[in-house]
Amino acid sequence: MSTELGRLIASRIALTGPISLADFMGEALGHPRLGYYRRAVPVGAAGDFTTAPEISQMFGELIGAWLAERWLAMGSPAQVRLVELGPGRGTLMADALRATASVPGFHAAIDLHLVDTNAPMREAQRNALSKHEPTWHERFDEVPAGPLLLVANEFFDALPVRQFHRTDKGWRERMVGLGDDGGLRLALAPGATPFASLLPEATVGAEAELCEAGRAIAAAIGARAREQGGWALIVDYGAESAGHAASLQAVRGHRGADILDRPGETDLSAHVDFAALAVAAGVPSFGPVSQGEFLRRLGILQRAETLKRRAAPEQARGIDAASARLIAPDQMGTLFRVLALGDGKSSPPAGFSDTRT
Numbered sequence: 001m002s003t004e005l006g007r008l009i010a011s012r013i014a015l016t017g018p019i020s021l022a023d024f025m026g027e028a029l030g031h032p033r034l035g036y037y038r039r040a041v042p043v044g045a046a047g048d049f050t051t052a053p054e055i056s057q058m059f060g061e062l063i064g065a066w067l068a069e070r071w072l073a074m075g076s077p078a079q080v081r082l083v084e085l086g087p088g089r090g091t092l093m094a095d096a097l098r099a100t101a102s103v104p105g106f107h108a109a110i111d112l113h114l115v116d117t118n119a120p121m122r123e124a125q126r127n128a129l130s131k132h133e134p135t136w137h138e139r140f141d142e143v144p145a146g147p148l149l150l151v152a153n154e155f156f157d158a159l160p161v162r163q164f165h166r167t168d169k170g171w172r173e174r175m176v177g178l179g180d181d182g183g184l185r186l187a188l189a190p191g192a193t194p195f196a197s198l199l200p201e202a203t204v205g206a207e208a209e210l211c212e213a214g215r216a217i218a219a220a221i222g223a224r225a226r227e228q229g230g231w232a233l234i235v236d237y238g239a240e241s242a243g244h245a246a247s248l249q250a251v252r253g254h255r256g257a258d259i260l261d262r263p264g265e266t267d268l269s270a271h272v273d274f275a276a277l278a279v280a281a282g283v284p285s286f287g288p289v290s291q292g293e294f295l296r297r298l299g300i301l302q303r304a305e306t307l308k309r310r311a312a313p314e315q316a317r318g319i320d321a322a323s324a325r326l327i328a329p330d331q332m333g334t335l336f337r338v339l340a341l342g343d344g345k346s347s348p349p350a351g352f353s354d355t356r357t
Protein backbone atom coordinates (compact mmCIF):
# COMPACT_ATOMS: atom_id res chain seq x y z
CA MET A 1 0.00 0.00 0.00
CA SER A 2 1.52 3.32 -1.01
CA THR A 3 0.90 6.90 0.08
CA GLU A 4 -0.14 9.95 -1.95
CA LEU A 5 3.50 11.06 -1.88
CA GLY A 6 4.66 7.58 -2.98
CA ARG A 7 2.33 7.79 -5.99
CA LEU A 8 3.59 11.32 -6.83
CA ILE A 9 7.20 10.15 -6.73
CA ALA A 10 6.36 7.10 -8.87
CA SER A 11 4.68 9.26 -11.53
CA ARG A 12 7.69 11.62 -11.57
CA ILE A 13 9.98 8.61 -12.15
CA ALA A 14 7.68 7.24 -14.88
CA LEU A 15 7.94 10.60 -16.62
CA THR A 16 11.62 11.50 -16.19
CA GLY A 17 13.45 8.31 -15.16
CA PRO A 18 15.08 7.03 -11.96
CA ILE A 19 16.04 9.54 -9.24
CA SER A 20 18.90 9.45 -6.72
CA LEU A 21 18.26 8.24 -3.17
CA ALA A 22 19.06 11.81 -2.07
CA ASP A 23 16.27 13.14 -4.31
CA PHE A 24 13.92 10.49 -2.95
CA MET A 25 14.85 11.33 0.66
CA GLY A 26 14.49 15.06 -0.06
CA GLU A 27 10.93 14.46 -1.33
CA ALA A 28 9.99 11.94 1.37
CA LEU A 29 11.08 14.26 4.19
CA GLY A 30 10.77 17.72 2.64
CA HIS A 31 7.88 17.72 0.10
CA PRO A 32 6.12 21.04 0.87
CA ARG A 33 2.72 19.45 1.59
CA LEU A 34 3.28 15.74 2.17
CA GLY A 35 6.90 15.45 3.40
CA TYR A 36 7.51 13.74 6.75
CA TYR A 37 9.27 16.79 8.23
CA ARG A 38 6.51 19.13 7.00
CA ARG A 39 3.52 17.51 8.63
CA ALA A 40 4.41 14.94 11.29
CA VAL A 41 5.33 15.39 14.96
CA PRO A 42 7.68 12.43 15.05
CA VAL A 43 9.53 12.98 18.33
CA GLY A 44 8.23 11.48 21.58
CA ALA A 45 6.40 8.42 22.81
CA ALA A 46 3.43 8.92 20.44
CA GLY A 47 5.73 9.61 17.47
CA ASP A 48 8.29 7.49 15.67
CA PHE A 49 11.37 7.96 17.87
CA THR A 50 12.70 9.56 21.08
CA THR A 51 15.66 11.93 21.25
CA ALA A 52 18.15 12.82 24.01
CA PRO A 53 16.45 16.07 25.15
CA GLU A 54 13.15 14.17 25.50
CA ILE A 55 14.85 11.56 27.70
CA SER A 56 16.13 13.99 30.32
CA GLN A 57 16.31 17.70 31.11
CA MET A 58 20.01 17.13 31.96
CA PHE A 59 20.91 16.94 28.26
CA GLY A 60 19.67 20.47 27.44
CA GLU A 61 20.91 21.87 30.75
CA LEU A 62 24.49 20.70 30.14
CA ILE A 63 24.42 21.97 26.56
CA GLY A 64 23.14 25.31 27.91
CA ALA A 65 26.14 25.47 30.24
CA TRP A 66 28.43 24.66 27.29
CA LEU A 67 26.90 27.47 25.20
CA ALA A 68 27.12 30.02 28.03
CA GLU A 69 30.78 29.10 28.59
CA ARG A 70 31.47 29.61 24.86
CA TRP A 71 29.78 33.02 25.01
CA LEU A 72 32.13 33.99 27.85
CA ALA A 73 35.09 32.57 25.89
CA MET A 74 34.09 34.76 22.91
CA GLY A 75 34.44 37.81 25.18
CA SER A 76 30.72 38.09 26.10
CA PRO A 77 29.55 39.85 22.91
CA ALA A 78 26.66 42.27 23.56
CA GLN A 79 24.55 40.40 21.00
CA VAL A 80 24.85 36.79 19.90
CA ARG A 81 22.68 34.85 17.45
CA LEU A 82 21.73 31.72 19.36
CA VAL A 83 20.64 29.27 16.66
CA GLU A 84 19.18 25.79 16.86
CA LEU A 85 18.91 23.66 13.74
CA GLY A 86 15.91 21.30 13.85
CA PRO A 87 14.74 22.11 17.42
CA GLY A 88 12.01 19.43 17.47
CA ARG A 89 9.66 20.18 20.39
CA GLY A 90 11.96 22.97 21.65
CA THR A 91 12.85 20.95 24.73
CA LEU A 92 16.65 21.17 24.43
CA MET A 93 16.59 24.96 24.05
CA ALA A 94 14.04 25.46 26.85
CA ASP A 95 16.21 23.40 29.25
CA ALA A 96 19.38 25.20 28.06
CA LEU A 97 17.84 28.63 28.65
CA ARG A 98 16.35 27.73 32.03
CA ALA A 99 19.75 26.41 33.18
CA THR A 100 21.60 29.57 32.13
CA ALA A 101 19.16 32.20 33.45
CA SER A 102 21.61 33.18 36.21
CA VAL A 103 24.66 33.72 33.94
CA PRO A 104 25.09 37.51 34.16
CA GLY A 105 24.39 39.23 30.83
CA PHE A 106 23.92 36.02 28.81
CA HIS A 107 20.15 36.16 28.27
CA ALA A 108 20.27 39.90 27.56
CA ALA A 109 22.76 39.18 24.74
CA ILE A 110 20.78 36.32 23.18
CA ASP A 111 18.83 36.74 19.95
CA LEU A 112 17.15 33.35 19.42
CA HIS A 113 16.78 31.84 15.91
CA LEU A 114 15.17 28.48 15.16
CA VAL A 115 15.69 26.75 11.82
CA ASP A 116 12.91 24.24 11.14
CA THR A 117 10.74 23.36 8.16
CA ASN A 118 8.02 21.65 10.13
CA ALA A 119 4.82 23.63 10.87
CA PRO A 120 3.40 21.40 13.66
CA MET A 121 6.85 21.26 15.30
CA ARG A 122 7.08 25.06 15.15
CA GLU A 123 3.87 25.17 17.16
CA ALA A 124 5.47 23.03 19.88
CA GLN A 125 8.58 25.25 19.76
CA ARG A 126 6.41 28.36 20.16
CA ASN A 127 4.80 26.86 23.27
CA ALA A 128 8.16 25.94 24.78
CA LEU A 129 10.09 29.11 23.91
CA SER A 130 7.71 32.04 23.35
CA LYS A 131 9.09 34.08 26.26
CA HIS A 132 12.49 34.13 24.49
CA GLU A 133 10.88 35.61 21.34
CA PRO A 134 12.41 33.32 18.73
CA THR A 135 12.55 34.05 15.01
CA TRP A 136 11.95 31.08 12.68
CA HIS A 137 13.75 30.29 9.43
CA GLU A 138 13.55 27.62 6.77
CA ARG A 139 17.32 27.67 6.22
CA PHE A 140 20.45 28.50 8.22
CA ASP A 141 21.63 31.14 5.74
CA GLU A 142 18.53 33.26 6.55
CA VAL A 143 19.86 33.87 10.09
CA PRO A 144 21.09 37.50 10.22
CA ALA A 145 24.82 38.24 10.46
CA GLY A 146 26.56 38.46 13.84
CA PRO A 147 28.46 36.33 16.38
CA LEU A 148 27.05 32.82 16.44
CA LEU A 149 26.28 30.12 18.97
CA LEU A 150 24.67 27.12 17.28
CA VAL A 151 23.42 23.74 18.40
CA ALA A 152 22.05 20.89 16.29
CA ASN A 153 20.90 17.60 17.83
CA GLU A 154 19.77 14.91 15.38
CA PHE A 155 19.47 17.44 12.56
CA PHE A 156 22.24 16.40 10.15
CA ASP A 157 21.05 12.77 10.09
CA ALA A 158 17.80 13.92 8.45
CA LEU A 159 19.54 15.50 5.44
CA PRO A 160 19.43 13.63 2.12
CA VAL A 161 22.30 11.27 1.28
CA ARG A 162 23.41 9.73 -2.00
CA GLN A 163 24.39 6.08 -1.81
CA PHE A 164 26.98 4.18 -3.86
CA HIS A 165 28.01 0.57 -4.37
CA ARG A 166 31.48 -0.45 -5.56
CA THR A 167 31.15 -2.87 -8.50
CA ASP A 168 33.97 -4.48 -10.50
CA LYS A 169 33.59 -1.57 -12.93
CA GLY A 170 33.90 1.13 -10.24
CA TRP A 171 31.45 3.05 -8.04
CA ARG A 172 27.79 3.04 -9.16
CA GLU A 173 25.08 5.21 -7.61
CA ARG A 174 22.03 3.52 -6.08
CA MET A 175 18.88 4.98 -7.66
CA VAL A 176 15.13 4.76 -7.08
CA GLY A 177 13.26 3.50 -10.14
CA LEU A 178 10.10 1.52 -10.82
CA GLY A 179 9.52 -2.25 -10.70
CA ASP A 180 7.32 -4.19 -13.15
CA ASP A 181 4.36 -3.60 -10.84
CA GLY A 182 4.87 0.20 -10.99
CA GLY A 183 6.08 0.31 -7.35
CA LEU A 184 9.30 2.00 -6.19
CA ARG A 185 12.46 -0.16 -6.50
CA LEU A 186 16.16 0.34 -5.73
CA ALA A 187 18.64 -0.32 -8.56
CA LEU A 188 22.21 0.63 -9.39
CA ALA A 189 22.77 3.16 -12.17
CA PRO A 190 24.43 1.38 -15.10
CA GLY A 191 26.95 4.14 -15.85
CA ALA A 192 29.89 5.63 -13.94
CA THR A 193 29.10 8.30 -11.33
CA PRO A 194 30.50 11.86 -11.46
CA PHE A 195 30.91 11.63 -7.64
CA ALA A 196 33.59 8.92 -7.86
CA SER A 197 36.40 11.35 -7.03
CA LEU A 198 34.72 12.12 -3.67
CA LEU A 199 34.47 8.43 -2.71
CA PRO A 200 37.15 6.35 -0.97
CA GLU A 201 39.35 3.66 -2.50
CA ALA A 202 37.43 0.46 -1.82
CA THR A 203 37.14 -3.18 -2.78
CA VAL A 204 34.25 -4.63 -4.80
CA GLY A 205 31.10 -4.88 -2.68
CA ALA A 206 31.82 -1.77 -0.56
CA GLU A 207 29.12 0.82 0.11
CA ALA A 208 29.45 4.59 0.55
CA GLU A 209 27.26 7.60 1.28
CA LEU A 210 27.63 11.28 0.54
CA CYS A 211 25.61 14.06 2.18
CA GLU A 212 25.98 17.15 0.02
CA ALA A 213 23.37 19.14 2.00
CA GLY A 214 25.20 18.49 5.30
CA ARG A 215 28.52 19.60 3.83
CA ALA A 216 26.95 22.79 2.46
CA ILE A 217 25.42 23.71 5.84
CA ALA A 218 28.70 22.93 7.66
CA ALA A 219 30.53 25.17 5.15
CA ALA A 220 28.06 28.02 5.82
CA ILE A 221 28.45 27.60 9.61
CA GLY A 222 32.24 27.57 9.24
CA ALA A 223 32.21 30.73 7.11
CA ARG A 224 30.02 32.50 9.69
CA ALA A 225 32.27 31.45 12.61
CA ARG A 226 35.38 32.53 10.72
CA GLU A 227 34.03 35.93 9.67
CA GLN A 228 31.90 36.93 12.66
CA GLY A 229 33.11 34.68 15.47
CA GLY A 230 31.21 31.84 16.99
CA TRP A 231 30.85 28.19 17.93
CA ALA A 232 28.70 25.28 16.86
CA LEU A 233 27.93 22.02 18.66
CA ILE A 234 26.74 19.13 16.51
CA VAL A 235 25.35 16.01 18.20
CA ASP A 236 24.29 13.08 16.09
CA TYR A 237 24.82 9.42 15.45
CA GLY A 238 27.48 8.03 13.21
CA ALA A 239 31.07 6.85 13.13
CA GLU A 240 34.01 9.26 13.16
CA SER A 241 34.14 8.97 9.41
CA ALA A 242 30.87 7.34 8.45
CA GLY A 243 30.98 7.82 4.69
CA HIS A 244 32.03 4.23 4.12
CA ALA A 245 28.84 2.28 4.66
CA ALA A 246 25.20 2.12 3.68
CA SER A 247 23.55 3.46 6.82
CA LEU A 248 20.32 4.98 5.50
CA GLN A 249 17.47 3.58 7.59
CA ALA A 250 13.72 3.94 7.94
CA VAL A 251 11.74 4.05 11.19
CA ARG A 252 8.00 4.17 11.72
CA GLY A 253 6.28 3.89 15.12
CA HIS A 254 9.59 3.09 16.91
CA ARG A 255 10.29 0.12 14.55
CA GLY A 256 12.51 -0.42 11.52
CA ALA A 257 10.79 -0.16 8.13
CA ASP A 258 11.68 -0.45 4.44
CA ILE A 259 13.33 2.71 3.05
CA LEU A 260 10.86 2.98 0.16
CA ASP A 261 7.76 2.08 2.15
CA ARG A 262 5.08 4.75 2.80
CA PRO A 263 7.09 7.89 1.90
CA GLY A 264 5.97 10.90 3.95
CA GLU A 265 4.85 8.70 6.85
CA THR A 266 8.25 7.15 7.55
CA ASP A 267 11.32 8.72 9.13
CA LEU A 268 14.50 8.38 7.07
CA SER A 269 17.93 9.07 8.53
CA ALA A 270 21.57 8.25 7.83
CA HIS A 271 24.73 8.19 9.92
CA VAL A 272 26.52 11.53 9.98
CA ASP A 273 30.02 11.70 8.51
CA PHE A 274 31.65 13.97 11.12
CA ALA A 275 35.01 14.10 9.35
CA ALA A 276 33.31 15.37 6.17
CA LEU A 277 31.44 18.08 8.15
CA ALA A 278 34.66 19.24 9.84
CA VAL A 279 36.51 19.44 6.51
CA ALA A 280 33.62 21.30 4.86
CA ALA A 281 33.43 23.81 7.75
CA GLY A 282 37.11 24.68 7.27
CA VAL A 283 37.52 26.05 10.83
CA PRO A 284 39.17 24.49 13.91
CA SER A 285 37.14 21.49 15.06
CA PHE A 286 37.11 19.47 18.29
CA GLY A 287 36.05 15.83 18.45
CA PRO A 288 34.00 14.00 17.60
CA VAL A 289 33.92 12.50 21.06
CA SER A 290 31.27 10.03 22.15
CA GLN A 291 28.14 11.53 23.70
CA GLY A 292 28.86 9.51 26.88
CA GLU A 293 32.34 11.00 27.23
CA PHE A 294 31.13 14.52 26.44
CA LEU A 295 28.28 14.45 28.97
CA ARG A 296 30.49 12.92 31.67
CA ARG A 297 33.08 15.65 31.16
CA LEU A 298 30.35 18.28 31.45
CA GLY A 299 29.28 16.74 34.78
CA ILE A 300 26.12 14.70 34.06
CA LEU A 301 26.76 12.38 37.02
CA GLN A 302 27.07 15.29 39.45
CA ARG A 303 23.95 16.91 37.96
CA ALA A 304 22.05 13.63 38.42
CA GLU A 305 23.11 13.50 42.08
CA THR A 306 21.87 17.08 42.64
CA LEU A 307 18.49 16.30 41.04
CA LYS A 308 18.17 13.08 43.04
CA ARG A 309 18.58 14.92 46.35
CA ARG A 310 15.22 16.59 45.76
CA ALA A 311 13.54 13.52 44.23
CA ALA A 312 11.24 10.82 45.57
CA PRO A 313 12.75 7.27 45.35
CA GLU A 314 10.89 6.43 42.14
CA GLN A 315 11.91 9.72 40.52
CA ALA A 316 15.52 9.07 41.59
CA ARG A 317 15.44 5.72 39.81
CA GLY A 318 14.10 7.51 36.72
CA ILE A 319 16.99 10.01 36.85
CA ASP A 320 19.55 7.16 37.04
CA ALA A 321 17.84 5.34 34.17
CA ALA A 322 17.81 8.51 32.03
CA SER A 323 21.48 9.27 32.62
CA ALA A 324 22.37 5.63 31.80
CA ARG A 325 20.38 5.89 28.58
CA LEU A 326 22.30 9.01 27.56
CA ILE A 327 25.81 7.82 28.43
CA ALA A 328 25.96 4.00 28.59
CA PRO A 329 28.04 2.51 25.75
CA ASP A 330 25.29 0.00 24.86
CA GLN A 331 22.65 2.77 24.71
CA MET A 332 23.24 6.28 23.28
CA GLY A 333 26.68 6.82 24.83
CA THR A 334 28.86 5.51 22.01
CA LEU A 335 26.74 5.59 18.85
CA PHE A 336 26.05 9.30 19.32
CA ARG A 337 28.97 11.69 18.93
CA VAL A 338 29.65 15.34 19.50
CA LEU A 339 31.62 17.68 17.25
CA ALA A 340 32.46 21.33 17.99
CA LEU A 341 33.36 23.86 15.32
CA GLY A 342 34.82 27.17 16.41
CA ASP A 343 36.34 30.47 15.45
CA GLY A 344 39.86 29.47 16.50
CA LYS A 345 40.30 32.66 18.56
CA SER A 346 38.76 31.58 21.88
CA SER A 347 40.07 28.90 24.30
CA PRO A 348 39.28 25.21 23.60
CA PRO A 349 35.73 24.20 24.53
CA ALA A 350 34.71 22.06 27.52
CA GLY A 351 33.88 18.39 26.96
CA PHE A 352 36.65 17.63 24.47
CA SER A 353 40.23 16.55 25.03
CA ASP A 354 41.63 20.03 24.31
CA THR A 355 43.12 18.87 21.03
CA ARG A 356 42.16 20.60 17.88
CA THR A 357 41.53 18.34 14.91
Ligand SMILES: C[S@@+](CC[C@H](N)C(=O)[O-])C[C@H]1O[C@@H](n2cnc3c(N)ncnc32)[C@H](O)[C@@H]1O
Pocket residue numbers: 029030037043051052053054085086087088089092115116117118121138152153154155158159
Ligand atom coordinates in the same frame (compact mmCIF):
# COMPACT_ATOMS: atom_id res chain seq x y z
C1 LIG B 1 15.13 14.11 14.40
S1 LIG B 1 14.29 15.60 14.73
C2 LIG B 1 15.29 16.18 16.09
C3 LIG B 1 14.57 17.17 16.92
C4 LIG B 1 15.33 17.75 18.13
N1 LIG B 1 16.60 18.33 17.77
C5 LIG B 1 15.49 16.75 19.23
O1 LIG B 1 16.62 16.39 19.54
O2 LIG B 1 14.46 16.31 19.78
C6 LIG B 1 14.81 16.61 13.36
C7 LIG B 1 14.36 18.05 13.40
O3 LIG B 1 14.91 18.74 12.27
C8 LIG B 1 13.87 19.35 11.49
N2 LIG B 1 14.30 19.24 10.10
C9 LIG B 1 14.48 18.11 9.38
N3 LIG B 1 14.97 18.38 8.16
C10 LIG B 1 15.11 19.74 8.10
C11 LIG B 1 15.58 20.62 7.10
N4 LIG B 1 15.99 20.17 5.92
N5 LIG B 1 15.60 21.94 7.38
C12 LIG B 1 15.19 22.40 8.59
N6 LIG B 1 14.74 21.59 9.58
C13 LIG B 1 14.68 20.28 9.33
C14 LIG B 1 12.63 18.56 11.84
O4 LIG B 1 11.44 19.25 11.63
C15 LIG B 1 12.87 18.25 13.33
O5 LIG B 1 12.52 19.34 14.15
